[in-house]
Amino acid sequence: MRKKGFLFTGLVSFVLLATIAMVFAFSHKLRKNNDLVKDVFQVAEQQYGNMLLNATSLNQYPRTTNQKGQIQYVSIGDWTGGFWPGDLWYVYEYNKEKKWEDAAIKWTESLESNQYNTAHHDLGFMMYCSYGNAYRITKEEKYKAILIQSAKSLVSRYNPRVGCIKSWNSRMSWDGKTLWTYPVIIDNMMNLELLFFASKITGDSAYRNIAIRHAETTMKNHIRNDYSSYHVVNYDSATGNVLNQQTCQGFADNSTWARGQAWGIYGFTMVYRETGDKRFLLTAKKMADFYMNSSNLPSDKIPYWDFNVNQKGFTPQWNYQNNKLDYIPRDASAAAIVSSALFELSSYLGAEGKKYYDFAVETLGSLSSPAYLAKPGTNGHFLLKHSVGSFPHGTEIDVPLVYADYYFLEALLRYSNKKVLK
Ligand code: GLY
Numbered sequence: 001m002r003k004k005g006f007l008f009t010g011l012v013s014f015v016l017l018a019t020i021a022m023v024f025a026f027s028h029k030l031r032k033n034n035d036l037v038k039d040v041f042q043v044a045e046q047q048y049g050n051m052l053l054n055a056t057s058l059n060q061y062p063r064t065t066n067q068k069g070q071i072q073y074v075s076i077g078d079w080t081g082g083f084w085p086g087d088l089w090y091v092y093e094y095n096k097e098k099k100w101e102d103a104a105i106k107w108t109e110s111l112e113s114n115q116y117n118t119a120h121h122d123l124g125f126m127m128y129c130s131y132g133n134a135y136r137i138t139k140e141e142k143y144k145a146i147l148i149q150s151a152k153s154l155v156s157r158y159n160p161r162v163g164c165i166k167s168w169n170s171r172m173s174w175d176g177k178t179l180w181t182y183p184v185i186i187d188n189m190m191n192l193e194l195l196f197f198a199s200k201i202t203g204d205s206a207y208r209n210i211a212i213r214h215a216e217t218t219m220k221n222h223i224r225n226d227y228s229s230y231h232v233v234n235y236d237s238a239t240g241n242v243l244n245q246q247t248c249q250g251f252a253d254n255s256t257w258a259r260g261q262a263w264g265i266y267g268f269t270m271v272y273r274e275t276g277d278k279r280f281l282l283t284a285k286k287m288a289d290f291y292m293n294s295s296n297l298p299s300d301k302i303p304y305w306d307f308n309v310n311q312k313g314f315t316p317q318w319n320y321q322n323n324k325l326d327y328i329p330r331d332a333s334a335a336a337i338v339s340s341a342l343f344e345l346s347s348y349l350g351a352e353g354k355k356y357y358d359f360a361v362e363t364l365g366s367l368s369s370p371a372y373l374a375k376p377g378t379n380g381h382f383l384l385k386h387s388v389g390s391f392p393h394g395t396e397i398d399v400p401l402v403y404a405d406y407y408f409l410e411a412l413l414r415y416s417n418k419k420v421l422k
Contacts, residue, residue, distance in 0.1 A: 189267025
């Protein structure tokens with residue numbers, strides 16, 4: 001009897017101690033998560049507070065820095081204009097301080113005339129990262145009409161024979177002999193979120209159907225058997241046939257441009273969220289597997305700007321002069337996009353999601369370290385260092401980029417569960 005009582009007391013104490021240890025470990029982890037998020041948003045408040053003092057023209061949008069570290073601005077037609085208001089919305093979403101909401105509204109509304117922009121496919125980036133966040137957070141009715149008109153402008157570039165929205169107008173490929181007349185880039189997957197939104201608020205399924213068809217066509221023609229991706233697919237607009245599978249911002253036509261792969265992972269995850277169609281989930285997962293399992297991914301999980309730079313079997317069609325640099329630059333923007341995407345993807349995968357979640361957290365750890373996160377007062381008031389805009393064009397190599405910051409902040413909000421956003 002005594003022995004039984006002793007055993008029982010032992011068991012109870014063990015369970016009690018184990019529970020206390022678990023609660024402690026969990027709260028410690030939670031505190032650590034919150035500390036990381038808090039620390040980065042503190043840096044964001046400092047950096048962007050200074051950015052707001054510098055960026056005073058509402059038609060000049062901060063995008064990157066020049067070689068002297070000075071802020072470089074772009075005008076309203078540039079594809080990146082929506083990210084600066086988006087950054088401000090994310091800071092507001094974190095701290096709920098009116099100052100940031102005011103700034104976010106001011107910068108968002110400066111983009112209003114873009115709702116009629118039909119010059120390229122980037123309406124999703126420009127308008128959904130700005131007005132989309134604005135509507136999600138404030139529920140301001142007047143933003144709806146602007147988002148719907150933006151969706152209309154975007155679908156004006158859709159051709160049902162191709163089954164895709166045309167990304168760019170005609171342009172030459174790097175080989176100097178191929179004129180792309182219907183180029184579609186993997187990045188375009190990101191613009192589809194605006195179309196799903198437009199269908200939800202109008203009740204008109206036309207936008208959504210175009211988005212689904214675009215995603216299906218992209219899945220067929222942009223994604224290789226190993227789930228790496230082509231950057232550009234050029235179509236015959238009369239027949240819908242694929243004419244070329246090439247690159248514009250990657251190393252070689254058959255290489256995997258890191259940010260292109262990132263857009264694909266994020267884009268297909270989002271299309272799965274909107275459709276529940278398992279084909280898109282599988283594509284997102286396999287594209288993530290390619291990225292995460294690449295033998296050429298550095299241990300800090302921040303990819304080189306292309307997975308195949310200098311590798312045998314990959315020949316650039318452009319004048320590759322790496323001799324100016326004695327290293328292959330990383331692309332923190334790709335890492336930020338992937339981290340944000342993996343937080344969402346992991347939530348659809350049950351127990352299997354853990355490895356995607358852990359990878360997203362490790363990436364955030366690297367991006368938040370002094371190796372990538374700027375010291376306040378430096379980096380042209382952007383957050384992340386070490387991104388690449390377009391290596392082949394010789395532009396924005398190893399610099400801050402406004403969209404790297406945007407997806408970094410989004411990933412942190414997803415990590416902290418602060419953001420209702422999927
Ligand atoms: N959409 C252009 C880029 O990712 O550089």
